[in-house]
Amino acid sequence: MFTVRIIRSVSAFSVVLLLAALTVSAGDGLNPAGEPRYGSHLLAPGFSPAPARYDALSGGDIDVRSLNLGDNCLGYAASDPDFRIELTSEFSRITFLSASEADTTLIVNLPNGSWACNDDTNGLNPALVFHNAPVGGYRVWIGSYAAETYDESALTISEAGPETLPTTATGPDPGRDPLYGERALASGFQPAPFSTQLIGGGRNPVADFIAGEQCRGYVSEAPDFSVSLNDSFSEIWFAVHSPADMTLLVNDADGSWLCSDDYLGANPGIRFSFPLAGHYDVWIGSADKDNYAAVIFYVSEREPEASIEFAIDASCDGLLETALQVGAPAMVAASARSRISAYTSPDTATTRVFLAPPGRALRLVGGPICTDAHRWWRADFGGGVYGWLADGDASSRWLEAKF
16 A cells, blocks of 8 residues: 655744555546546656756646645645656656745645645745555645736655655745644733743745844744734743744734843843733744754743743654653653664654654754654754654654653
8 A cells, every 4th residue: 555645834834744645536526537638658667857847837726625635635626637747667756846936735636536635845845755555646736825826836756755846945935824823811820930842843934934133943834823912911921942943923902023032041031011912923933944842932921930840742642652842852762673774854854854763862942742652752863863753653662762
């Protein structure tokens, strides 16, 4: 059986990585039997030129989300597929990516009749990675995220991972929905401080979009969180707790951008004196490119103190509890009995960068991210080598804390 991995930028991918292969009929919506609007193409392993690129216009009048093909199946597409890609031999790995300056979605009907979809991977570019992809026809739709929108796009196909393909970085966008929710607060709110855990980081270098000495780090396009304030505050603080090196970016109620790198030790914080009533969009960035880390974002009517304590929840459903934590040393467990692979992103669909043998020491600098039945950590192996690796599965541990 083949597998398909859907990759989202944490801004996307924030960050998260999802597995989806749902056998569902699109009914009168998308028509896999329709004539491809932009042609059919045959591909065999080792095809050239690589990557293959086929131009199209995204969009259509069908609301894909209403078809209930899967959580990540959305956007607006035409009834007939845009392309039919015929694989004449099995591929060990093949990547489908929609490259456009606009926000597009990617919908694929697989040879077995199931559906796989993605929204954002590289910036706003969606991608799907298929492993052990079988012979057969893959019907492909490039959707527009917004209704009545038709944009120049291209289907890019490669045997490499999505990190080698075109990317779009649009910068932090207050017009997008927050990834982890929103909260309205009034003076004297309880419990105090208000706090929530989320995954910070992204693909967009803040300094490329916003000027300021403290404006640095890498964030997602969409805000991580949004806060609505009433007009009764004399002072309020937005702050971040994380053992990883993170930054804080806020678009406030009058549209101004504020940034913080280090305030309380290495943790960022921003003070608002008599803040305007209204909407505040918040991004938690990673200081290092390609890093994503669990953080506590909190809001307080008092200045944060060094004594304030938060605990990062590292539990993942179905997995063993762990004592691992970002900032602490760890090692590959002797019980692993074999070398553990580390990847460029928290998914085996991406490039393997390191093989760590049992007993190998490392330092955790990012994570944890729960996805694809694993808990992933970003590790510093020394010598400038970094990679994401899983700490175990439902019955065994591959990494252990080094005390």
